[in-house]
Structure formats: C-alpha cells, structure tokens
Amino acid sequence: MKNIDWYSDFVDLDYRPTRTDIVCLFRFEPARGISVKEAVGRIASESSAGTWTTLNKVPSRLQKVMATSYEIRGNFVKVSYPIELWEEGNASQLLSGVAGNIFGMKALKNLRLVDISIPKAYLKHFEGPQFGIEGIRKILKIKDRPITGAVAKPKIGWSASEHAQIAYETWMGGFDLVKDDENLTSTSFNRFEDRIRLCAKMRDKAEKETGERKSALINITGETKLMEKRAKMLHDFGWEYAMIDVVTSGMSAVQTLRETCEEYGLAIHAHRAMHAAFDRNPRHGMTMLVLAKMMRLVGVDQIHIGTAVGKLVGSRDEIIDIRNEITAKVLPEKSVKINYKVLFQDWNNFKPVLPISSGGLHPGLIPAVMNTLGSDIGILVSGGIHGHPKGTRSGAKAVMQAIDATMQKISLQEYAMAHTELKEALGKWGFMKPK
Amino acid sequence: MKNIDWYSDFVDLDYRPTRTDIVCLFRFEPARGISVKEAVGRIASESSAGTWTTLNKVPSRLQKVMATSYEIRGNFVKVSYPIELWEEGNASQLLSGVAGNIFGMKALKNLRLVDISIPKAYLKHFEGPQFGIEGIRKILKIKDRPITGAVAKPKIGWSASEHAQIAYETWMGGFDLVKDDENLTSTSFNRFEDRIRLCAKMRDKAEKETGERKSALINITGETKLMEKRAKMLHDFGWEYAMIDVVTSGMSAVQTLRETCEEYGLAIHAHRAMHAAFDRNPRHGMTMLVLAKMMRLVGVDQIHIGTAVGKLVGSRDEIIDIRNEITAKVLPEKSVKINYKVLFQDWNNFKPVLPISSGGLHPGLIPAVMNTLGSDIGILVSGGIHGHPKGTRSGAKAVMQAIDATMQKISLQEYAMAHTELKEALGKWGFMKPK
Numbered sequence: 001m002k003n004i005d006w007y008s009d010f011v012d013l014d015y016r017p018t019r020t021d022i023v024c025l026f027r028f029e030p031a032r033g034i035s036v037k038e039a040v041g042r043i044a045s046e047s048s049a050g051t052w053t054t055l056n057k058v059p060s061r062l063q064k065v066m067a068t069s070y071e072i073r074g075n076f077v078k079v080s081y082p083i084e085l086w087e088e089g090n091a092s093q094l095l096s097g098v099a100g101n102i103f104g105m106k107a108l109k110n111l112r113l114v115d116i117s118i119p120k121a122y123l124k125h126f127e128g129p130q131f132g133i134e135g136i137r138k139i140l141k142i143k144d145r146p147i148t149g150a151v152a153k154p155k156i157g158w159s160a161s162e163h164a165q166i167a168y169e170t171w172m173g174g175f176d177l178v179k180d181d182e183n184l185t186s187t188s189f190n191r192f193e194d195r196i197r198l199c200a201k202m203r204d205k206a207e208k209e210t211g212e213r214k215s216a217l218i219n220i221t222g223e224t225k226l227m228e229k230r231a232k233m234l235h236d237f238g239w240e241y242a243m244i245d246v247v248t249s250g251m252s253a254v255q256t257l258r259e260t261c262e263e264y265g266l267a268i269h270a271h272r273a274m275h276a277a278f279d280r281n282p283r284h285g286m287t288m289l290v291l292a293k294m295m296r297l298v299g300v301d302q303i304h305i306g307t308a309v310g311k312l313v314g315s316r317d318e319i320i321d322i323r324n325e326i327t328a329k330v331l332p333e334k335s336v337k338i339n340y341k342v343l344f345q346d347w348n349n350f351k352p353v354l355p356i357s358s359g360g361l362h363p364g365l366i367p368a369v370m371n372t373l374g375s376d377i378g379i380l381v382s383g384g385i386h387g388h389p390k391g392t393r394s395g396a397k398a399v400m401q402a403i404d405a406t407m408q409k410i411s412l413q414e415y416a417m418a419h420t421e422l423k424e425a426l427g428k429w430g431f432m433k434p435k
Numbered sequence: 436m437k438n439i440d441w442y443s444d445f446v447d448l449d450y451r452p453t454r455t456d457i458v459c460l461f462r463f464e465p466a467r468g469i470s471v472k473e474a475v476g477r478i479a480s481e482s483s484a485g486t487w488t489t490l491n492k493v494p495s496r497l498q499k500v501m502a503t504s505y506e507i508r509g510n511f512v513k514v515s516y517p518i519e520l521w522e523e524g525n526a527s528q529l530l531s532g533v534a535g536n537i538f539g540m541k542a543l544k545n546l547r548l549v550d551i552s553i554p555k556a557y558l559k560h561f562e563g564p565q566f567g568i569e570g571i572r573k574i575l576k577i578k579d580r581p582i583t584g585a586v587a588k589p590k591i592g593w594s595a596s597e598h599a600q601i602a603y604e605t606w607m608g609g610f611d612l613v614k615d616d617e618n619l620t621s622t623s624f625n626r627f628e629d630r631i632r633l634c635a636k637m638r639d640k641a642e643k644e645t646g647e648r649k650s651a652l653i654n655i656t657g658e659t660k661l662m663e664k665r666a667k668m669l670h671d672f673g674w675e676y677a678m679i680d681v682v683t684s685g686m687s688a689v690q691t692l693r694e695t696c697e698e699y700g701l702a703i704h705a706h707r708a709m710h711a712a713f714d715r716n717p718r719h720g721m722t723m724l725v726l727a728k729m730m731r732l733v734g735v736d737q738i739h740i741g742t743a744v745g746k747l748v749g750s751r752d753e754i755i756d757i758r759n760e761i762t763a764k765v766l767p768e769k770s771v772k773i774n775y776k777v778l779f780q781d782w783n784n785f786k787p788v789l790p791i792s793s794g795g796l797h798p799g800l801i802p803a804v805m806n807t808l809g810s811d812i813g814i815l816v817s818g819g820i821h822g823h824p825k826g827t828r829s830g831a832k833a834v835m836q837a838i839d840a841t842m843q844k845i846s847l848q849e850y851a852m853a854h855t856e857l858k859e860a861l862g863k864w865g866f867m868k869p870k
Contacts, residue, residue, distance in 0.1 A: 090658070249685055
C-alpha cells in the first residue's frame with residue numbers, strides 16, 4: 001500500500017532554487033527499509049503540501065506549494081520551499097512547516113534542521129533587531145570593548161532589596177549590566193515591581209558615583225500581556241532593556257514583544273533556556289544556528305550563544321558560526337569536506353545581534369573567550385565575580401582588568417602584577433600560571 | 436577546582452516532598468568522570484538556585500528555593516522543587532526552570548524530563564480547559580461516539596473557496612469537524628478571512644441539509660495579537676474553536692489565547708507540530724507526556740496525542756499514558772520494573788482534555804484506534820477519506836460506518852457487506868480480510 005512514487009514528485013535533482021525560495025538544509029537518516037529518495041521526498045512533502053495516500057483531486061496550484069529536495073550529499077539534503085507557502089511575517093508558521101511534523105515521521109530514524117537560508121522576499125516582512133550592536137553600544141556608551149554583565153548568584157533566592165545591593169556592587173566594580181537569570185521572574189520574595197524599582201534607585205546612585213552608564217537585563221518572561229505590562233514598567237523606571245526566555249515563551253510572544261519593545265524604546269535580551277532540549281543531539285532536532293537566525297529575523301538585540309570554554313555545551317566552531325550568522329551582513333555558503341556547515345544568507349539591512357557569551361566564566365577565561373569571539377560581544381561573568389575572595393565588586397574589577405589586559409594584548413599574569421583584584425581572582429581559579 | 440561537595444547540598448535521600456512541592460522525574464546519564472551524586476546534584480542545582488563556584492554570601496532563604504534530588508533508581512531521579520521558586524500562573528517560567536539550562540550541562544551526557552507532578556498549590560493559579568470533553572460533546576451534540584474530523588489534503592494549496600467545498604463534502608459525509616493543517620494560516624491564495632467566511636457559508640448549508648452540528652478547527656497561529664484578532668473573527672463568523680500550533684507559537688501565547696478564547700467562547704484545539712524535535716529521543720529532551728500535562732494546565736480543550744498505528748511516532752503504551760494523563764482526575768504513581776512511568780497527579784477540578792488521534796489513518800484502522808484509546812476521543816482521518824475511490828464524501832461515510840461498526844462491536848468486514856462506502860474503502864486500503 002505504499003505510494004513511494006508519490007514522493008518522487010518532491011525530489012528533483014535538477015531543480016535550482018529561485019531567488020524567492022526559502023532553502024533548508026537537513027541532516028537525515030532513513031528508517032530501515034526506506035530508500036534515500038523516499039526519505040528526502042517525505043521530508044519535502046510533509047513540510048509543505050504533505051499527503052500520504054493517492055488522492056482523487058489535487059489543487060491546480062499544487063506545483064506552487066510543493067517543496068523540492070534537490071541536492072543530496074551523504075546524509076545531507078537541501079530542500080527548497082516556494083515563497084507562496086509562507087504567510088508574510090509569521091515566524092511561528094515557518095517553524096510549523098520546516099520544523100514541525102517532519103521530526104516525528106516513522107520513515108526517518110533521525111532528522112535535524114541544520115540551517116535555513118531566508119530570501120529577501122521573506123525577510124522584508126520582518127524588521128530584525130531594533131538596536132543591534134551599534135545601538136546597544138550607543139545606549140551603554142561603550143566604544144569597543146566587550147559589554148559586561150553579571151547575574152546575581154545563587155540565581156534565585158535574593159529579596160528585591162538584596163538583589164539591588166548585589167546589582168550596585170556589580171556596577172561599582174565597573175560592569176555595564178546586571179542580569180536576571182532565566183527562572184527569576186516575579187516571586188513572592190522578589191516581586192518584579194520591587195526589583196525594578198529598587199534596582200533603578202541603585203542604578204542612579206551607581207551612575208552618579210561612577211559617571212558611567214549602568215543598565216540591567218530584567219526578565220519579563222510570562223504570559224504575553226503580562227510581558228507587555230512589564231515592558232511598560234521597565235520603560236517607566238528608565239530601563240533600556242527587556243529580557244525574555246525566548247524558547248519557553250515562544251516565537252509568537254517574541255514577535256509581539258518586538259513591537260511592544262519598539263513602542264517603549266527597549267532593546268531585547270534573548271535568553272535561550274530550553275534550546276538544548278532540541279539542539280543538543282547532533283543527529284536530531286534543530287540547531288542553535290537556526291534558533292539564532294530566527295531570533296535575528298524576529299528582531300532580538302542580544303542572544304546567548306555559548307562560551308566554548310564554560311559549563312555548557314557548544315563547540316568552538318559551532319559558536320563561531322553562530323556569531324558570524326547573527327552579526328555579518330552576507331554569509332557565503334560554507335562546507336567542510338562533504339558536510340555542509342552553513343548556507344548562504346544575505347541579511348540585507350538587518351542589524352547585527354550582539355552575541356552573548358555566558359556560563360561558567362571567570363576572569364582567567366576572558367582571553368580565551370575574546371580570542372574566540374572577538375570584542376564585539378557581551379560577556380556575562382557571574383559566579384566568577386561573586387566568588388572572588390574579596391566579593392562581588394572586586395570580582396567585577398578583576399573581569400574589567402582581564403578585559404583591559406586582553407584589549408591591550410598583555411597576558412593576564414603580567415597584568416595581574418599591578419592589579420590586585422585580577423591577581424586574587426587568578427589565584428582563586430588556578431590561573432596564576434599561564435595556560 | 437571542582438566544588439563537588441557544593442552539589443551534595445542538593446541531594447538528600449531522606450527528603451520527602453511536601454504537599455506543595457512540584458516533583459519532576461528525570462532520566463539522566465552522567466558524562467564521563469561525573470558521579471551519580473554530582474550528576475543529580477547538578478540537575479537539582481541548575482534547575483533551581485544554581486551556581487558553579489564557591490560564593491562569599493548566600494541568601495538566608497536559600498533553603499526555601501533549593502531543589503532536592505531525593506530518590507535515585509538506576510538512571511532515574513526524582514527532584515523536588517519548593518513552591519516558592521515559582522511565580523503564580525507562569526507556565527513559561529516553570530519550563531525555564533525544570534526544562535531550561537539543565538539540558539545543556541556538560542556534566543550530563545543525556546537528560547530527559549519524563550514527568551512532572553503538579554501540586555494543587557500550583558494548579559490553583561491556572562484554570563485548565565474551558566470546555567473539556569463534556570463541553571466539546573455539548574457543542575457538537577455528540578453523545579458517546581468519537582468526534583470525527585478531516586484536514587483537506589494536500590494540506591496546503593487549495594484556494595479558500597476550494598477549501599470550503601472540501602469542508603462541505605467532509606461534513607456531508609457525516610464528519611463533525613474540518614481542520615486546517617499546521618502550516619496553513621493565511622497565505623496569498625487562501626486568506627484566513629476568506630476561508631472562515633466561505634467555510635461558514637458551507638457550514639450553514641451542511642447543517643441545514645443534515646440537521647447535524649458542523650464545526651471547524653481553523654488555524655490562527657501567528658504573532659499573539661494577530662491570533663487574538665483571528666479568534667475574534669472566528670467568533671464573529673459563528674465558529675466554536677480556535678486551533679493553535681502550541682509548540683511553535685509557544686507557552687506565553689497559549690496562555691494569552693486561553694483568556695481570549697474564554698472571552699469569545701471558543702474551545703482551543705492544540706496542534707503539536709515540532710514536539711518531536713525534543714520528545715523523540717528517548718534519552719534526552721522532554722516527553723510528550725510533559726507537554727500534554729502543561730497544555731492541560733494552561734487549558735487547551737483538545738490535543739493531538741498520536742495513533743500508535745499511523746505514520747507518526749509514539750508507542751501504544753506511551754499514548755495510553757498520555758490519554759490517561761489528560762483525561763483522568765487522579766493518577767497514581769505507576770512504575771514498571773525499576774523504571775518509572777508516570778508520577779502521581781491529582782488534577783483536582785481541572786476538566787479533561789479531548790485526546791486527538793491523527794496521522795495516517797484510514798477506515799480500516801478505526802477499530803485499532805478505538806480499541807487502544809476508547810471512544811472518548813477525536814479521530815482525524817484525512818488522506819484516508821479524500822483518497823476514497825468515490826471521493827471525500829464517501830470516504831467520510833466509510834469512516835462513520837467504521838465507527839458505527841466498532842461501537843456495535845461488529846467487525847468492519849461484516850459491516851461492510853451492507854455498507855458500500857466502507858466496503859470500497861477496505862478494498863482500497865487492503866483491509867477486506869480481517870487482520
């Protein structure tokens with residue numbers, strides 16, 4: 001009863017994508033008994049016009065909504081989707097197609113959406129980041145060094161007033177940002193309203209005492225209308241950012257908040273909690289690269305991409321590819337041996353997203369992060385400042401010293417000779433001897 | 436430099452959850468060199484108060500926000516979370532905690548959130564389904580047989596008027612519902628507004644001609660405010676449902692639409708496209724069971740749970756567990772050998788969600804689906820009606836006949852003797868001989 005031939009209609013090795021097609025790169029493994037042709041045909045079918053049996057009637061415009069698997073190399077296939085399939089400006093619908101039912105097909109043992117190439121014809125219905133890297137640097141008045149920030153640690157448990165005190169110490173150590181962690185929203189012991197009010201007071205004090213701009217990434221995650229209310233409150237207390245857990249909140253809400261945040265002049269900081277539920281298995285799910293591209297598309301201003309050196313997963317190469325993808329204007333297709341790595345992408349006039357490196361960092365790791373990702377990034381160091389032998393303020397100073405040293409191409413060990421806080425930090429984390 | 440002892444604070448084998456704790460069941464595999472104790476300690480730590488290094492200062496209420504790993508059996512661990520950690524009614528925040536960063540920890544090779552037990556103290560900030568199974572049956576005036584529905588196939592490509600014509604044929608064959616598929620929202624050739632208007636016209640005609648109630652699951656997926664507008668339009672055209680791609684739209688938007696749909700008296704049909712990106716690998720990610728529970732929590736009225744017999748993944752046992760979870764009032768903890776299956780759950784006054792069985796069905800498979808899941812379900816048969824030799828209307832009739840036969844405990848082959856449409860369907864799909 002299998003209609004294998006039906007799937008042939010979704011495979012055409014001579015097909016060349018048009019300028020308006022969306023192209024997806026998948027890694028696939030057919031299930032036992034399924035040929036490569038059937039596998040790639042089913043991928044293109046189920047992610048576009050679908051079907052499973054012979055039909056009596058098909059629409060006259062069927063050709064215009066069928067995807068085509070057109071290039072197969074080993075376990076990789078490129079699939080091209082006509083622009084007509086997609087609603088203008090609807091990122092959730094795009095995911096429902098290219099990252100929807102296909103992951104659950106029995107005909108495939110594993111399937112991974114590796115990359116997506118988005119044509120200008122689709123991009124034009126989105127606005128991308130409101131501020132981008134340049135806009136963020138302007139807000140914070142930081143010219144060329146990495147933006148610095150810290151989460152209070154433990155990440156939850158502080159009262160709003162304790163939280164504000166830690167924020168103050170962080171800012172006074174030279175940091176630009178304090179940040180809520182992904183699971184801190186508004187709890188009985190630390191209400192959102194109290195936190196933003198008390199932190200605003202300490203921010204004003206820190207700004208006055210340092211003459212520097214100080215800001216915060218405060219987590220508004222929740223039901224959409226609650227997020228909108230919280231965005232307005234942030235604006236009312238003079239904040240420049242709203243932070244959203246973009247995966248657990250979801251694409252529809254992020255799109256809604258992109259508009260709300262423009263209304264209130266807020267930049268969006270995207271925390272990616274839950275991404276590793278679908279991007280960690282290299283043979284199945286969707287890559288962090290695709291998530292990061294979708295977030296540039298819908299318009300966040302900053303997003304976590306990993307460290308390559310800390311406590312969380314993500315290889316150096318992968319993180320550099322993501323960094324490039326969210327910051328470059330045009331990316332040529334890149335492949336390594338027969339494996340694809342990234343597809344061609346022209347971001348047109350979309351602003352670059354500030355890549356955020358975070359997770360298990362301390363001052364001794366700063367050169368490694370900057371050598372990998374450059375200085376046009378945000379670096380979050382949290383336990384790595386609060387765990388400093390002299391406390392948070394000294395810890396933040398140690399990180400700022402590590403950044404200064406790296407910007408000046410001086411080794412941390414040398415720089416530490418004249419910088420006590422850095423010296424103590426390197427001592428604590430076992431980095432006094434060059435690695 | 437590892438502070439393994441720190442993680443001991445998050446492990447207490449003598450701990451017993453309080454009546455207000457949220458309890459999660461994880462399957463875990465420690466990375467090389469990581470002990471079981473460190474692994475389960477890190478799971479509890481990163482999903483609650485976190486940290487990674489020794490700190491100078493901890494909040495006095497730390498105990499009240501720390502999770503505790505308290506029961507380890509093989510690769511399974513139960514983790515208990517104090518209610519204080521969680522914001523009232525914020526489902527996205529819950530996921531950011533128990534299904535967030537932990538999936539990306541290097542200390543674990545694999546981690547899967549298997550189940551979550553939600554106490555009344557947390558439930559009470561949510562409303563659950565507005566209609567539930569009883570409410571849906573009342574809307575559709577169907578007493579005890581499965582609710583039936585079909586997607587137009589191919590799933591995208593029809594104009595709004597062709598779509599309405601297929602809907603009419605489906606209804607005239609005896610079906611209760613027509614349904615949009617996950618990637619059909621509003622496209623240049625089939626605008627949402629046109630589709631709901633033209634389908635409403637055909638619905639009124641079909642209702643008049645059959646004397647039966649006819650309805651539709653029309654896909655409103657998009658940016659949150661767009662979904663709200665579309666929900667209102669559905670209401671204005673006399674529809675009873677809104678359909679949402681709940682994973683690609685995201686938790687925040689579903690919570691928002693739960694309120695909107697109550698305002699407009701609409702039931703919510705949850706399509707789960709993308710679930711298999713994180714639930715398919717049995718060793719990593721999050722189970723469909725947890726997604727289904729979260730959806731009962733935030734209050735959808737219907738959700739896809741699989742067929743156990745069609746084209747998509749999902750074992751019979753797993754699908755029965757999910758069916759039980761979204762329909763029962765109280766579920767006792769259940770384990771098989773040393774493996775946990777489901778945790779205790781008391782849903783209190785939350786209405787049951789109608790389980791939807793869908794994906795690759797045809798009339799011949801109806802008894803298998805009903806024998807597995809009972810008759811308190813929705814069954815979607817799409818290609819399996821449109822592919823009928825005599826077309827959609829006859830296909831729908833064949834399915835209704837298969838349901839009648841199964842309700843009366845008569846074999847399809849016997850029933851087909853006096854029912855032409857069923858006979859032709861069984862012939863086409865090779866089910867004329869009993870299997």
